[in-house]
Amino acid sequence: MANAHPVRIGVLTSGGDAQGMNAAVRAVVRTAISRGAEVFAIFEGYQGMIDGGDGIRPFGWDDVGSIMAKGGTVIGTFRSSEFRTWEGRLKAARNLVDRGIDRLVVIGGDGSLTGLDLMRHEWPDLLAELVENDQISAEKAAQHADLIIAGLVGSIDNDLVGVDSTIGADTALHRILEAIDALSSTAASHQRSFVLEVMGRHCGYLALAAAISGGCDYVLIPENPPADGWEEEMCQILRTARARGRRDSLVVIAEGATDRQGNPISSEYVRKLIEDNLHESTRTTILGHVQRGGTPSAYDRWTPTWLGVEAVDEVLNPTVPGEAKVIGIRGNNVVRLPLPKAVQDTQHVPDLIAASDFTAAMDARGPSFNELDKIFTELSKPTRHAAPEGSKRIGIVHAGGLAPGMNTAAAVATRLGISRGFTMLGIQNGFEGLRKGTARELGWDDVEGWIGAGGAELGLRRTVPSMEDLYKLSRTMEDLRLDGLLVIGGWNAYQAAYLMHSERSRYPAFQIPIIALPASIDNNLPGTELAVGTDTALNVAVTSIDMIKMSGAATTRSFIVETMGRYCGFLALMSGVAGGAERVYLNEEGVELGELAYDVAWLQRSFASGRKFFLAIRNEKASESYTTEFIGRMLEGASNGVYDVRTHIIGHVQQGGEPTPADRLLAARFASEALTQLAAALETGKPTGAYIGLQSSKIVTSPLSHMLDYMDIEHRRPIDQWWMQLRPVLQAVTDDVTRLVRKKGKEK
Numbered sequence: 001m002a003n004a005h006p007v008r009i010g011v012l013t014s015g016g017d018a019q020g021m022n023a024a025v026r027a028v029v030r031t032a033i034s035r036g037a038e039v040f041a042i043f044e045g046y047q048g049m050i051d052g053g054d055g056i057r058p059f060g061w062d063d064v065g066s067i068m069a070k071g072g073t074v075i076g077t078f079r080s081s082e083f084r085t086w087e088g089r090l091k092a093a094r095n096l097v098d099r100g101i102d103r104l105v106v107i108g109g110d111g112s113l114t115g116l117d118l119m120r121h122e123w124p125d126l127l128a129e130l131v132e133n134d135q136i137s138a139e140k141a142a143q144h145a146d147l148i149i150a151g152l153v154g155s156i157d158n159d160l161v162g163v164d165s166t167i168g169a170d171t172a173l174h175r176i177l178e179a180i181d182a183l184s185s186t187a188a189s190h191q192r193s194f195v196l197e198v199m200g201r202h203c204g205y206l207a208l209a210a211a212i213s214g215g216c217d218y219v220l221i222p223e224n225p226p227a228d229g230w231e232e233e234m235c236q237i238l239r240t241a242r243a244r245g246r247r248d249s250l251v252v253i254a255e256g257a258t259d260r261q262g263n264p265i266s267s268e269y270v271r272k273l274i275e276d277n278l279h280e281s282t283r284t285t286i287l288g289h290v291q292r293g294g295t296p297s298a299y300d301r302w303t304p305t306w307l308g309v310e311a312v313d314e315v316l317n318p319t320v321p322g323e324a325k326v327i328g329i330r331g332n333n334v335v336r337l338p339l340p341k342a343v344q345d346t347q348h349v350p351d352l353i354a355a356s357d358f359t360a361a362m363d364a365r366g367p368s369f370n371e372l373d374k375i376f377t378e379l380s381k382p383t384r385h386a387a388p389e390g391s392k393r394i395g396i397v398h399a400g401g402l403a404p405g406m407n408t409a410a411a412v413a414t415r416l417g418i419s420r421g422f423t424m425l426g427i428q429n430g431f432e433g434l435r436k437g438t439a440r441e442l443g444w445d446d447v448e449g450w451i452g453a454g455g456a457e458l459g460l461r462r463t464v465p466s467m468e469d470l471y472k473l474s475r476t477m478e479d480l481r482l483d484g485l486l487v488i489g490g491w492n493a494y495q496a497a498y499l500m501h502s503e504r505s506r507y508p509a510f511q512i513p514i515i516a517l518p519a520s521i522d523n524n525l526p527g528t529e530l531a532v533g534t535d536t537a538l539n540v541a542v543t544s545i546d547m548i549k550m551s552g553a554a555t556t557r558s559f560i561v562e563t564m565g566r567y568c569g570f571l572a573l574m575s576g577v578a579g580g581a582e583r584v585y586l587n588e589e590g591v592e593l594g595e596l597a598y599d600v601a602w603l604q605r606s607f608a609s610g611r612k613f614f615l616a617i618r619n620e621k622a623s624e625s626y627t628t629e630f631i632g633r634m635l636e637g638a639s640n641g642v643y644d645v646r647t648h649i650i651g652h653v654q655q656g657g658e659p660t661p662a663d664r665l666l667a668a669r670f671a672s673e674a675l676t677q678l679a680a681a682l683e684t685g686k687p688t689g690a691y692i693g694l695q696s697s698k699i700v701t702s703p704l705s706h707m708l709d710y711m712d713i714e715h716r717r718p719i720d721q722w723w724m725q726l727r728p729v730l731q732a733v734t735d736d737v738t739r740l741v742r743k744k745g746k747e748k
Contacts, residue, residue: 018168027308400490403533501689528693
């Protein structure tokens with residue numbers, strides 16, 4: 001039997017603030033309303049729950065409008081010492097029950113979630129005492145007999161064991177990379193060294209990720225302290241880089257870094273060490289709380305939105321009744337972890353570090369963390385800086401459209417390739433350059449500065465070799481004495497690799513291992529959840545949307561914004577979720593005149609009811625007939641002067657700019673795995689043809705021979721598109737319930 005009283009959900013943010021908390025709050029509020037529940041925002045974390053009064057307020061749809069692009073948390077946060085006491089939790093319980101709230105979504109760190117789970121366990125005893133003291137009635141206690149909770153981790157440290165990323169970590173890494181880019185330019189001007197201290201008391205993710213994506217020289221993290229004698233090793237690494245002509249040196253240190261004996265390593269100690277040994281000017285920069293601030297990245301908007309929707313569904317319909325869950329992202333999927341175990345595992349890592357069990361501490365961080373650590377170790381302490389005489393020759397070629405991060409992939413592949421004993425050849429201007437034999441050997445120093453650079457230093461072309469080109473290609477490859485080929489690019493690159501591998505029986509030069517590495521802003525490639533370049537393009541699109549929304553803030557306006565992506569809706573859908581769009585038009589779903597007519601009528605009613613702004617995102621190939629301009633004119637024609645309409649095509653800026661930290665890290669992981677696969681194939685003598693990708697946070701390899709089985713060839717997109725899971729997420733946070741019902745009926 002359904003409860004007579006309305007379902008009421010409380011949402012709060014607690015502990016340290018993290019960018020993306022607002023997106024989670026927005027998603028919780030709007031999803032709860034969409035699901036028919038009432039929502040209360042609890043201000044200033046647990047303290048607001050204890051104080052009651054205006055600290056617990058009903059929240060409506062418009063209360064969370066325009067907050068997703070803001071840093072921090074609009075409902076405030078607080079580290080409440082009173083909540084750690086029984087008396088504090090007793091006050092909190094009374095305030096919740098007085099308002100009929102018995103479901104909570106808490107966004108905070110492991111300490112906040114620990115307090116939440118404690119209150120859940122104590123709930124029956126808290127209510128019993130309140131009844132005994134006549135502070136609540138027995139009837140009310142019976143109506144709210146259970147406290148149902150869900151936790152979302154907001155932590156820039158990215159320290160929750162069992163998930164790949166926590167809310168705020170990606171944006172914090174953006175802030176760090178901005179600082180590194182700024183420091184690198186001034187350091188190079190003066191041939192100066194910098195020591196950069198970043199947050200991370202017990203977790204070295206930010207330091208490690210920043211060191212790789214920033215092309216830094218040395219890193220110090222809590223989980224894996226340096227071996228005894230590290231001081232000389234670090235100075236020698238910096239000395240060697242200087243001798244090779246590098247003008248800047250940068251050491252990244254996590255605030256919780258120690259040596260193997262547990263003695264803290266301060267940034268000032270490292271600075272003085274470098275200055276005394278290298279006899280050059282060295283500066284220290286401690287980023288501090290700037291890492292918590294600023295506009296959240298695209299990732300820290302769409303993932304908290306997804307998590308917020310899932311959190312509401314969890315408290316409304318628990319997956320395991322009586323068990324509290326913390327909800328997070330692993331790979332590109334939502335996972336529900338038992339809250340007590342997740343918190344316990346997370347809080348155990350500092351104990352492992354204190355006990356000098358560094359292997360277990362590293363293992364607790366997960367495979368991808370260890371993978372990044374190995375990559376940085378090899379880049380900073382390579383086996384060699386020059387290819388040995390007579391080594392196998394690996395060619396690197398770009399093809400297809402430009403994707404930010406191509407330079408990162410080429411640079412990391414070059415340096416890791418040299419370290420692993422290969423001669424690396426850079427082929428200029430794609431397969432057209434390969435046909436002409438335009439190639440040069442790449443040395444360690446030739447790729448200096450490429451890791452963070454946009455564009456493609458090797459050049460590229462969209463051209464896919466024709467059957468007539470294959471003979472010339474094979475002769476050129478024989479002349480270059482290629483033993484393996486790394487193809488970096490999009491669908492055209494994959495088609496070229498597939499063609500060459502398929503024709504290896506006719507052309508002996510193609511009987512070499514060929515590995516395709518995914519790099520495409522469209523994210524339309526088989527065997528991978530993400531391609532290099534997609535995160536950068538998405539951030540450019542979302543930044544553009546932010547500015548567009550700001551331009552319409554003082555007017556009554558509708559915008560139709562077009563993204564790239566051809567027939568693949570990744571950029572459009574994810575931009576819609578991260579940018580706060582009301583509508584997203586995709587080729588995958590099609591655009592029908594009836595749907596557009598409904599949208600026009602709804603928009604008329606919505607603006608008549610007080611709406612000030614409307615945003616729709618359209619994938620560039622959503623419909624051949626219903627173009628962006630057509631939809632804009634259709635809305636304008638029906639506006640009757642109540643609102644005006646603007647269209648905007650974001651265009652090729654989505655391919656430009658420097659790659660985001662996520663794209664740099666992904667490119668590094670892909671490049672390392674590609675070289676591993678090439679080395680294995682050369683060792684066995686098999687002409688392997690494969691493409692690599694990211695699946696559930698792991699790098700996997702798939703055979704080129706089966707590539708077409710996983711593609712919708714006509715529309716140049718994978719058959720399985722994981723991001724379509726976010727279609728209902730977007731619908732849950734848009735305010736047209738009628739359209740949602742119609743859409744579900746149509747799907748049935």
